[in-house]
Amino acid sequence: MMSQEEVKILADYIAENALRNTHQRFDVLDVFINSEGHFSIEELHELVKKKYPQASFSSTFRAMQVIEKAGLAARISGVDGVFRFEHLYKHQNHGHLVCTQCGQIIEYDNSKIIKLQKKIAAVHHFEPIRFGAKVRGICRNCQVKR
């Protein structure tokens, strides 16, 4: 059920950089692509192990580095010090609402914000690569809890 498009992107990246097509890399990609939300490497590795029990942490770690370089994933820093991965492919133009209570990350469309950021970057002669917008606060659920 893995999207062939992302597989192709990774395969292309591997070919272009004279790397090797190993099943581990595509195993990790498989799990990552079919995951919803934002996972740390450790969390992601737990998911990978469920489907591919023989997977090692290092492989998940290094596979994600490749997937990141291939442009399919990006690191974001959540509410704790741990970074998590977000999907980049077909997930353009979104910002994050980060709950400081439960750590949940909600995505929202931020195309308007990006337009503003592009203007600002231009003023500063800054060549933008990636845009981010984050609001820290309390999510609906955690408000109810109190």
Added chain:
Amino acid sequence: MMSQEEVKILADYIAENALRNTHQRFDVLDVFINSEGHFSIEELHELVKKKYPQASFSSTFRAMQVIEKAGLAARISGVDGVFRFEHLYKHQNHGHLVCTQCGQIIEYDNSKIIKLQKKIAAVHHFEPIRFGAKVRGICRNCQVKR
């Protein structure tokens, strides 16, 4: 040359929380307030040591925790995994342009972006605490270098 307003804020926080007025805390505050830009704890500690050579890393670390809780500083994650401190007092409503080459952080006014974020948060019934906007890219200097 230390702003008395920030000193008062810290002193108030200390009084309200039954902490103690130690010179170490105000030494660190002094250096932090008179610093421009964004420093990691380690970088900040280097600055502190220049003025107060006897200062220990632990003290700088813990003093910044207190200063943070007093609402005078906030952590931001820069281009590497290291967090840095930014000024909160009299530094409202700004976003960051982060250079992925040299790590430099440029601040910009983002009051318009915050307005948009407030709207979005309301739609999601999300209670906002702090707003952030970040653009990763290449700064003017680093563009020239290439």
Added chain:
DNA sequence: TTTGTATTGAAAACAATATGCGGTAATTAC
């Protein structure tokens, strides 16, 4: 002062991230 306790400084613990190494497996050359 005396007493109680928060704070300090040094070192060590911790957690997250990253790497070195020897064996293994994917490619390439033949």
Added chain:
DNA sequence: GTAATTACCGCATATTGTTTTCAATACAAA
């Protein structure tokens, strides 16, 4: 197809940045 090459895996361990422990000290209240 087979051998040669070399990137990669998995394990263990190193590294880095951050936090905590603990005994000694300094602050604040009586």
